[in-house]
Amino acid sequence: MNSFSTDIGELGVVQSASKIWEKINILRNLDEREKRKYSRRWIWELLQNAKDVSIDSVNVKIDYYQKQIVFSHDGKKFTCKDLLSLVTQTSFKEMEQEQATGKFGTGFITTHLICEKIRINGLICDYDGRIKNLDFILDRSGKTRAEIQDLINKQLREIQEINEINKISDDVNIDYSTSFTYEIDESVVDIVQHGVNELFLCAPYVLAFVPKIKSISIIGQSKNTFRIGKVFNCNEILYKYTYEQQENAIMIYKYKEICLGIPVESDSHNSVVELNDNVPKIFCDFPLVGTEKFPLPTIINSKVFDITEPRDGIMLGSKKK
Numbered sequence: 001m002n003s004f005s006t007d008i009g010e011l012g013v014v015q016s017a018s019k020i021w022e023k024i025n026i027l028r029n030l031d032e033r034e035k036r037k038y039s040r041r042w043i044w045e046l047l048q049n050a051k052d053v054s055i056d057s058v059n060v061k062i063d064y065y066q067k068q069i070v071f072s073h074d075g076k077k078f079t080c081k082d083l084l085s086l087v088t089q090t091s092f093k094e095m096e097q098e099q100a101t102g103k104f105g106t107g108f109i110t111t112h113l114i115c116e117k118i119r120i121n122g123l124i125c126d127y128d129g130r131i132k133n134l135d136f137i138l139d140r141s142g143k144t145r146a147e148i149q150d151l152i153n154k155q156l157r158e159i160q161e162i163n164e165i166n167k168i169s170d171d172v173n174i175d176y177s178t179s180f181t182y183e184i185d186e187s188v189v190d191i192v193q194h195g196v197n198e199l200f201l202c203a204p205y206v207l208a209f210v211p212k213i214k215s216i217s218i219i220g221q222s223k224n225t226f227r228i229g230k231v232f233n234c235n236e237i238l239y240k241y242t243y244e245q246q247e248n249a250i251m252i253y254k255y256k257e258i259c260l261g262i263p264v265e266s267d268s269h270n271s272v273v274e275l276n277d278n279v280p281k282i283f284c285d286f287p288l289v290g291t292e293k294f295p296l297p298t299i300i301n302s303k304v305f306d307i308t309e310p311r312d313g314i315m316l317g318s319k320k321k
Contacts, residue, residue: 013156016088017149023089023109024116024140024148035113037289039194041311042111044286046071046180047206047213049108051285053082053178057214061176062199064220067184069114069192072176078124078134080163086138087155107311109140113191114182116141122178126163133169134162134178201279202287205261208239208250209301210285240266248273261299275299288312 030038050058053075063070084090089109111118117139124134139155142148184192196218203216237252249266252259261283265271280287281294283301290312306315 012090013088013149013152016090017145017152020089020109020140020152021142021145021148024112024142027109027113030113035191036194037310037312038110038113039191040198040289041107041195042113042191043195043199044289044311045107045110047216048286050075051210051212054212057212059176059215059217060213061217061219062196064192064196064218068181069184070179070181072122072179074176075178077131077177078120078122080124080126080159083120083124083134083136083159083162084156087152087159107309111180111182112140114184114188117183119181120178121181122176123169123174124162131169132162132165132167136162198287198289201276204239204241204248204250205279205283205299205301206286207241208237208252208261209259209283238264257302257304259301261301282314284311284314286311288314 027038047060050060050071050073053073055076058073058075061072063072086108117137120134120136120138122134124132126132136155136158139151140148142151182192199216199218207213207216237254239250239252241248241250247266249264251262251264253262254260263273263275265273275298278292279299280289280291281296281299282288282291282305283299284305284307285301285303288307288311307313308315
């Protein structure tokens with residue numbers, strides 16, 4: 001039977017600390033061009049994780065204010081094992097076998113571009129199946145490998161305490177099972193705004209390509225809810241959505257593992273609308289930032305693309321296993 005101590009033994013804190021420190025150090029030393037690219041990516045890492053923890057579908061809510069942005073979803077509750085994986089950035093064997101786009105993989109570290117301490121709230125299921133309240137700080141603020149390792153060990157002790165406490169949650173039916181809170185200071189205002197702008201551009205395509213994500217609501221400085229409705233289904237699927245009180249439409253053409261997305265007039269799906277130059281042309285469920293300059297007349301999406309680790313392109317001549 002799995003236990004906390006058994007899982008801790010599998011993880012290798014020293015190796016985890018080295019990997020995390022290297023990734024965090026990259027974020028701290030990005031030049032302006034790379035920082036802008038990463039600032040367009042962090043939002044997709046959060047949506048990707050929400051999709052990966054969905055049951056049948058998942059709703060996402062983003063509370064966006066001047067000093068804070070909170071990303072919430074109503075997918076599966078955290079487990080202590082999930083939290084261990086997130087803290088150490090280490091996947092257990094069964095996680096690697098899941099058909100997940102990237103459940104708490106190294107891409108999640110990209111979200112630390114906003115801040116190095118993330119508050120995680122919601123519900124968590126311990127090793128005995130008991131549901132408890134979760135209020136946890138994921139801290140990557142260490143300046144050296146040793147400091148990162150100390151923080152990991154501290155957080156592992158906190159997870160053990162969560163697992164061992166007897167108090168269970170009084171409210172297991174909250175609307176959103178998990179929330180990630182990022183504090184915004186002046187140095188990252190543009191980074192956050194770039195990510196939100198990217199969401200406005202690409203959310204309709206993501207909702208069309210990833211039916212598990214049912215809706216994306218943005219509350220606060222920008223109030224919008226993206227919900228997408230399927231109008232008819234054959235080899236062609238027409239999706240309609242409303243943005244800024246205007247109805248829009250996307251035509252999706254499917255063939256085996258490939259989907260093509262084309263913006264069309266909402267009242268006449270035979271009339272093609274010019275594709276926004278800032279929308280990436282290649283998706284693997286989520287946009288590959290940097291592909292907007294590809295000379296394609298449409299958006300192409302496939303789950304079988306072998307994508308680069310920075311999620312900015314695909315590997316040609318390789319085959320995804």
